[in-house]
Every structure is written in C-alpha cells, then in structure tokens.
Amino acid sequence: GEDVEQSLFLSVREGDSSVINCTYTDSSSTYLYWYKQEPGAGLQLLTYIFSNMDMKQDQRLTVLLNKKDKHLSLRIADTQTGDSAIYFCAESKGGANNLFFGTGTRLTVIP
Amino acid sequence: NAGVTQTPKFQVLKTGQSMTLQCAQDMNHNSMYWYRQDPGMGLRLIYYSASEGTTDKGEVPNGYNVSRLNKREFSLRLESAAPSQTSVYFCASRTGTGLNTEAFFGQGTRLTVV
Numbered sequence: 001g002e003d004v005e006q007s008l009f010l011s012v013r014e015g016d017s018s019v020i021n022c023t024y025t026d027s028s029s030t031y032l033y034w035y036k037q038e039p040g041a042g043l044q045l046l047t048y049i050f051s052n053m054d055m056k057q058d059q060r061l062t063v064l065l066n067k068k069d070k071h072l073s074l075r076i077a078d079t080q081t082g083d084s085a086i087y088f089c090a091e092s093k094g095g096a097n098n099l100f101f102g103t104g105t106r107l108t109v110i111p
Numbered sequence: 112n113a114g115v116t117q118t119p120k121f122q123v124l125k126t127g128q129s130m131t132l133q134c135a136q137d138m139n140h141n142s143m144y145w146y147r148q149d150p151g152m153g154l155r156l157i158y159y160s161a162s163e164g165t166t167d168k169g170e171v172p173n174g175y176n177v178s179r180l181n182k183r184e185f186s187l188r189l190e191s192a193a194p195s196q197t198s199v200y201f202c203a204s205r206t207g208t209g210l211n212t213e214a215f216f217g218q219g220t221r222l223t224v225v
Contacts, residue, residue: 031211042216096208101154
C-alpha cells in the first residue's frame with residue numbers, strides 16, 4: 001500500500017540488533033502489525049501493537065510506536081541468520097479493517 | 112490442519128489467456144482476501160470477501176474478478192491476462208473484520224504472463 005513506507009533493504013551482522021522502520025499516514029489506525037515473509041512462503045504475523053501503547057516487548061522483539069510522528073519500528077535483538085527475511089509493517093483501517101501493507105524491508109543477516 | 116491452500120503454485124500464461132487461481136481455508140474463517148506482491152510495492156489488496164456471500168474491491172481490482180464459492184473457498188479470475196499482471200498472488204483469511212484479527216496467508220502463486 002502506498003500509504004505505508006519502509007526502506008527496502010537492511011544488512012546486519014549476526015548478534016547485532018536490527019531496527020526496521022515504518023511510517024504510516026492514517027492516524028486513525030487502531031492496530032499496527034509486523035509480518036515476516038521467509039523465502040518462497042506467505043506472510044506470518046510476528047507481533048502487533050495497539051495504538052494507545054508506546055512500546056511492546058516480546059522476547060527478542062521490541063515494537064516502538066510514535067503516534068505523533070506516525071512512526072513504527074521493530075527491533076530484533078541478537079539477530080540470527082534465521083531472521084533473514086522480508087519484514088512488512090501493516091495497518092488495519094477502513095470500514096472492513098482491511099490490512100494495508102508497506103513495501104517490505106529485506107533483512108540480510110551476515111554470519 | 113492445512114490453513115490456507117492456494118493452487119497452482121506456478122503458472123505461465125500467454126497474453127489474453129484466462130485462468131482462475133484457487134484458494135481454500137480450513138479454519139472456518141469468515142473473511143478472505145486476494146493480494147498481489149510486486150517488487151518495491153509490497154502487498155496490494157485486489158479484492159476481499161468480508162463474509163460468505165459478499166465481495167468488494169480493494170486497491171487494485173481492475174482486470175480481476177472473484178467468487179466466494181462458499182465459506183471455505185475464494186477464487187480469483189483473470190479473464191484476459193496482461194503482462195502487467197505478472198506477480199505473486201497471495202490469498203489470506205481472517206476470523207472476521209474485527210479490529211485485531213490475525214491474517215493467515217497461503218504460500219502464494221507465482222504468475223508470469225508473456
């Protein structure tokens with residue numbers, strides 16, 4: 001979806017932290033999501049955050065939400081080679097709460 | 112429990128040919144979706160079916176039609192394929208259109224139109 005923007009590529013070394021950023025434009029979006037797509041596969045939900053939260057932590061994943069700037073980020077601690085994938089942020093909006101996805105960020109983890 | 116199953120996985124069409132992409136889910140979900148994925152553009156919603164018996168246009172419906180055959184199945188039809196429809200197509204389903212319902216995706220259909 002053209003309303004959700006992400007940078008296309010990110011490379012990190014194994015063991016470092018990865019930070020994937022996303023900007024969205026619909027301030028009424030109630031839930032924001034991070035999906036992961038491994039090569040040759042469909043998307044899988046990683047985590048989500050409710051718009052009245054600033055931060056959500058789930059094991060190695062930390063989601064930060066800056067609602068004023070419409071900025072969402074996903075931090076992956078201790079990045080592993082198995083984390084190499086495309087990461088999509090998404091917002092649900094509209095009467096049917098359809099999911100609108102960003103362009104995706106391809107994360108490459110260098111051993 | 113297979114989740115969301117799409118067929119075929121790969122397809123090559125000539126310009127002007129027609130075909131139907133099939134999707135079935137076994138999770139008793141009410142809502143189903145068709146997306147296309149293109150490099151640098153993410154996923155764009157083609158059509159969706161909020162519940163059995165209803166279908167609605169998404170962001171990029173032109174050149175496509177859909178049928179919600181029953182609660183399990185949602186098909187996408189290309190009546191006259193064009194090279195611009197070369198893409199990877201994903202079907203997805205959700206419990207419903209509530210605010211926080213997870214979408215489950217199929218493995219995708221890689222379509223090439225020559």
